Amino acid sequence: MTSQRVARVMGSLVLVVLGVQGVLSPLARLGLARTMPHCVDADPVAASLGTGLRVLAAVPDCPHGSYAPASSYHLVAQVALTASVVALVLGALALVLAFGVGLRLRGAVRDLRQWFARRVRLAVATAGAIVVDLRRPVMVPVPVRGVRPAARPHVRRGPPSCSC
Numbered sequence: 059m060t061s062q063r064v065a066r067v068m069g070s071l072v073l074v075v076l077g078v079q080g081v082l083s084p085l086a087r088l089g090l091a092r093t094m095p096h097c098v099d100a101d102p103v104a105a106s107l108g109t110g111l112r113v114l115a116a117v118p119d120c121p122h123g124s125y126a127p128a129s130s131y132h133l134v135a136q137v138a139l140t141a142s143v144v145a146l147v148l149g150a151l152a153l154v155l156a157f158g159v160g161l162r163l164r165g166a167v168r169d170l171r172q173w174f175a176r177r178v179r180l181a182v183a184t185a186g187a188i189v190v191d192l193r194r195p196v197m198v199p200v201p202v203r204g205v206r207p208a209a210r211p212h213v214r215r216g217p218p219s220c221s222c
Contacts, residue, residue, distance in 0.1 A: 066156035073149025081144025089139035094132060097124040 080086060088095070097120035100108060105125055108114030111214050114125035154163075 063156060067153065070149050070152035070156050073145050073148075074153060077142050077146025077149050080138060081146060083138070085135050086139040086142055088132070089135035090138075094127055096126065097121070098127050098131075099124045137148070191198075 098114065100114060100123070101193060108125065109116060113128050113131050115128050117126040120126055
């Protein structure tokens, strides 16, 4: 188990170092900048690779050992910067997980999720009880008056009986 942990730590350290190296490179600074330089210094291996991929061009205006950037140079610089940042972030995350912080973090997230679920369940149950109570019919006491019968219901036509 210890050799696996050492291998994880070493792998994540390699990713972090590559990410830091890529972020601090001049190519990454050009990826952030909006302007292109007139001439770029490059070692012979990078120059041959850059001219072969048509990212760099040999021009007589640039001094010996420097090359003019092609139109795709800015795009390559942005891709290199993005890859470096991704490697740095993934390496840092892998390093944190390799040291066992991930287990504690996972436990903390699980506890937080359970706490949140309890609170939401309580709120939903309370809201459900309120809604259910609103739907239930409520018995309201209503005073009932007795129906008063008419004085003489059989006299319905003609003049009133007291008019004579």
